[in-house]
Amino acid sequence: MADLIQPRTLKGFRDYLPSLMIPREEILQKARTVYRSFGFAPIDTPALEYTEILLGKGGAESDKLIYRFKDHGDRDIALRFDLTVPFARFAAQHVPTLGTPFKRYHMGPVWRGENTAHGRYREFWQCDFDTIGTTSNSSDIEAALVINALLAAIGFERFEIHVNNRLILSGLLEELGLADKSVAVLRALDKHKSVAVLRALDKLPKIGIEPVVEEMVLHGVDAEKGRKVLELAGFKGTNEEILAFVSQKFGNNPKAADGVKRLSELLIVARESGVPDERLRIDLSIARGLDYYTGTIFETFLSDLPSIGSICSGGRYDNLAGLYTKMPLPGVGASLGLDRLLAAMEELKILGGVQASAPVFIVRFADTPIGVYEKLAATLRAAGIGVEVFIEPKKIGQQLQYAEKRGFRFALIAGPDDFASKKFKIKELATRQEADYDEVIIISQLRTMLGIGLP
Amino acid sequence: MADLIQPRTLKGFRDYLPSLMIPREEILQKARTVYRSFGFAPIDTPALEYTEILLGKGGAESDKLIYRFKDHGDRDIALRFDLTVPFARFAAQHVPTLGTPFKRYHMGPVWRGENTAHGRYREFWQCDFDTIGTTSNSSDIEAALVINALLAAIGFERFEIHVNNRLILSGLLEELGLADKSVAVLRALDKHKSVAVLRALDKLPKIGIEPVVEEMVLHGVDAEKGRKVLELAGFKGTNEEILAFVSQKFGNNPKAADGVKRLSELLIVARESGVPDERLRIDLSIARGLDYYTGTIFETFLSDLPSIGSICSGGRYDNLAGLYTKMPLPGVGASLGLDRLLAAMEELKILGGVQASAPVFIVRFADTPIGVYEKLAATLRAAGIGVEVFIEPKKIGQQLQYAEKRGFRFALIAGPDDFASKKFKIKELATRQEADYDEVIIISQLRTMLGIGLP
Numbered sequence: 065m066a067d068l069i070q071p072r073t074l075k076g077f078r079d080y081l082p083s084l085m086i087p088r089e090e091i092l093q094k095a096r097t098v099y100r101s102f103g104f105a106p107i108d109t110p111a112l113e114y115t116e117i118l119l120g121k122g123g124a125e126s127d128k129l130i131y132r133f134k135d136h137g138d139r140d141i142a143l144r145f146d147l148t149v150p151f152a153r154f155a156a157q158h159v160p161t162l163g164t165p166f167k168r169y170h171m172g173p174v175w176r177g178e179n180t181a182h183g184r185y186r187e188f189w190q191c192d193f194d195t196i197g198t199t200s201n202s203s204d205i206e207a208a209l210v211i212n213a214l215l216a217a218i219g220f221e222r223f224e225i226h227v228n229n230r231l232i233l234s235g236l237l238e239e240l241g242l243a244d245k246s247v248a249v250l251r252a253l254d255k256h257k258s259v260a261v262l263r264a265l266d267k268l269p270k271i272g273i274e275p276v277v278e279e280m281v282l283h284g285v286d287a288e289k290g291r292k293v294l295e296l297a298g299f300k301g302t303n304e305e306i307l308a309f310v311s312q313k314f315g316n317n318p319k320a321a322d323g324v325k326r327l328s329e330l331l332i333v334a335r336e337s338g339v340p341d342e343r344l345r346i347d348l349s350i351a352r353g354l355d356y357y358t359g360t361i362f363e364t365f366l367s368d369l370p371s372i373g374s375i376c377s378g379g380r381y382d383n384l385a386g387l388y389t390k391m392p393l394p395g396v397g398a399s400l401g402l403d404r405l406l407a408a409m410e411e412l413k414i415l416g417g418v419q420a421s422a423p424v425f426i427v428r429f430a431d432t433p434i435g436v437y438e439k440l441a442a443t444l445r446a447a448g449i450g451v452e453v454f455i456e457p458k459k460i461g462q463q464l465q466y467a468e469k470r471g472f473r474f475a476l477i478a479g480p481d482d483f484a485s486k487k488f489k490i491k492e493l494a495t496r497q498e499a500d501y502d503e504v505i506i507i508s509q510l511r512t513m514l515g516i517g518l519p
Numbered sequence: 520m521a522d523l524i525q526p527r528t529l530k531g532f533r534d535y536l537p538s539l540m541i542p543r544e545e546i547l548q549k550a551r552t553v554y555r556s557f558g559f560a561p562i563d564t565p566a567l568e569y570t571e572i573l574l575g576k577g578g579a580e581s582d583k584l585i586y587r588f589k590d591h592g593d594r595d596i597a598l599r600f601d602l603t604v605p606f607a608r609f610a611a612q613h614v615p616t617l618g619t620p621f622k623r624y625h626m627g628p629v630w631r632g633e634n635t636a637h638g639r640y641r642e643f644w645q646c647d648f649d650t651i652g653t654t655s656n657s658s659d660i661e662a663a664l665v666i667n668a669l670l671a672a673i674g675f676e677r678f679e680i681h682v683n684n685r686l687i688l689s690g691l692l693e694e695l696g697l698a699d700k701s702v703a704v705l706r707a708l709d710k711h712k713s714v715a716v717l718r719a720l721d722k723l724p725k726i727g728i729e730p731v732v733e734e735m736v737l738h739g740v741d742a743e744k745g746r747k748v749l750e751l752a753g754f755k756g757t758n759e760e761i762l763a764f765v766s767q768k769f770g771n772n773p774k775a776a777d778g779v780k781r782l783s784e785l786l787i788v789a790r791e792s793g794v795p796d797e798r799l800r801i802d803l804s805i806a807r808g809l810d811y812y813t814g815t816i817f818e819t820f821l822s823d824l825p826s827i828g829s830i831c832s833g834g835r836y837d838n839l840a841g842l843y844t845k846m847p848l849p850g851v852g853a854s855l856g857l858d859r860l861l862a863a864m865e866e867l868k869i870l871g872g873v874q875a876s877a878p879v880f881i882v883r884f885a886d887t888p889i890g891v892y893e894k895l896a897a898t899l900r901a902a903g904i905g906v907e908v909f910i911e912p913k914k915i916g917q918q919l920q921y922a923e924k925r926g927f928r929f930a931l932i933a934g935p936d937d938f939a940s941k942k943f944k945i946k947e948l949a950t951r952q953e954a955d956y957d958e959v960i961i962i963s964q965l966r967t968m969l970g971i972g973l974p
Binding site: 068069070071072073074075077078079080081082085086088089093096099100101102103104105106107108109110111112113114116117120128131133134135136137139141143153154156157158162163165167168173175177187195198200202203205206209213329332333336337338385387388389390419420421422425433434435436438439441442445449450451452453455456466469470 | 523524525526527528529530532533534535536537540541543544548551554555556557558559560561562563564565566567568569571572575583586588589590591592594596598608609611612613617618620622623628630632642650653655657658660661664668784787788791792793840842843844845874875876877880888889890891893894896897900904905906907908910911921924925
């Protein structure tokens, strides 16, 4: 035998074992169901694109982060590093045919050669949804409703969607004569925001705002004006108090007034649609580093684990695909960070650790032909009950050990005599409780025990 | 504005628009449900692996087909070109912990820099399932049951699972003293097999078997013995006639006898489990080029489109992961070719062309606030009815045009007066039939019209 090759994955990459893959599939399926229930349609794009498409012409700055190489045709190609850029290319290419508004979701892996500290992976999944081709506030509101429905469907009750509108900040900057410094202010605020999150954790109550002001000053912003920006971004209160504060301070500015109006409408409609009040919080401190957001901004935090950061973020942008088309494509959307969410669920111990993908396990006896068990299994599957027949008639104890280790919920036990008398034993593996049931009621009994009702 | 970048995909790659992505998601979900209902658990592996893992040490021969490059750490890495090799690596690494038997499914994209003629793509999806760690014929039988359930769940009634067992061929080769020529014979038979498929199409009834014999002779096989192999491979008849023919000709050979026994048991159990007889056909002509199959072999053809080739193939192998571990891992499995299946469904015109992911569309009137419609939508979604609220109160005609183009089934139409009188209009978009319904019965009415029963 030749030397063995060491089986291993690349640094920053990982296998998904069943215990992690089962919840991943469940979350993806729930996301699909929620996105579809709002009329978002699925798309997919290739993992590989021309580097020019992904980075723009030139675009050497992200070089270190992306997996870029020459293919056999000497094309300069790369693996996508997010789903937004491929969607912009997709939109430029297909939206003229598909028409607007175009509502899509897209779920898939992306690749970044990032530093692998802090549990970051170089391959991770994103689940994006966007509505493009409209500036209507209805779409911004819908995005908030989708985020709420998504987290609720995944099983969370305690979470907060932080919402802001860049127009408010833009209005303030206009009033302060700082409109041309907006990028510098955004960068500084982004820093401030992480401070705010740390504060919320009560871990570093004494971090001042001066470092943020200093950063602004470095970029040519007057210190006093910088403090005014932070006074706004740092204002705390109920949603109503925050909106009143903004209106009072500089409500005469048309941009700020528009921002307040859009946020107000969002709050009202969300309440009418049944979103609990405590789940939506206006947070003037969220700015999001990406320069291309221009209106509503979303970040979503788990109340029981805010330190993991936002698990669903997004916002409104003026133009998605300006690199590829002259057609203006304003829109709004957000992205669910699947791997961060799974990490949070692991930390909160709400992943079951189940490896079994079917709930029922059929034990085999050596004296009964496999066909008898497969026929029984086929009957159960036709009634919507997933069932695994063990591959060999090993000792009953060994078979049950396998079933317990994998996390099956019930074992169905029947030997030749039982098939003759038409009685089957159902054993609940966690409690080891068991009882005999007549053949005619076995399906309804299992469906009841599994909580899936009658067929 | 800078020069625009031309939006385009790489040669051999394609976008999935909603009209193709909706059926792809449906097939994947059905496959997931079927695999799980037999107890197969999901896994995933990285898209990128060490080239050494994918190609073995050396392994320059497949060089042209794979996307291979150096990463920023100067590692020699490549994109996976199938799901089998990564699974072998995975099994060597994790099965010692996970235990055997290990039953997994894995669905995802793979990449090959192939010639793009004949509609081949360089990125395509595979959906594999395997049971490893056992030689039990129960697992071979289960693989046939899974393939049958899979195709049935996807919606096909007319298909044939062709099944063979390499042991029969091995037995014949032993009897002929050709055991050392098995690879040459397999290659020649593979050629013969495509001839057999062409024959089934009645397009080339006169292609002889002599070219196949000639190929064998080139590899040192005696011509007369070659013809004996082809006499076997070409034998046609009912399943029972074929098994009787093999038993009569060289049933004394232990390998051949074992092959016959395994195939017989498979046919009996499949029948007992409710697989229609006509769906399973013993076909001694299928050999499958891959040298690593050693027992049962499967290929699956759509009766209405056999020319597209096998859409689900696989078989039993003696050792999955010999490159990476000394632990012997025999197993059996098969792979559903998702893109080939979608191409077949396109050709058979059984894809709906629907772009809408929700069935119901809500028309908006300018005089009614968006909150009223979103509240209605939230009520419908809570009752399991997917619904899109249009983003703007445009003219009713424009809104209905959008809804028709996207393929929504029903429009729900209500203005201020209707909300006051609690009457809603439901319009079936395909027939343009419409009627008014009282608010209290709108959910049950829509659920009935959508065929999803009462909540």
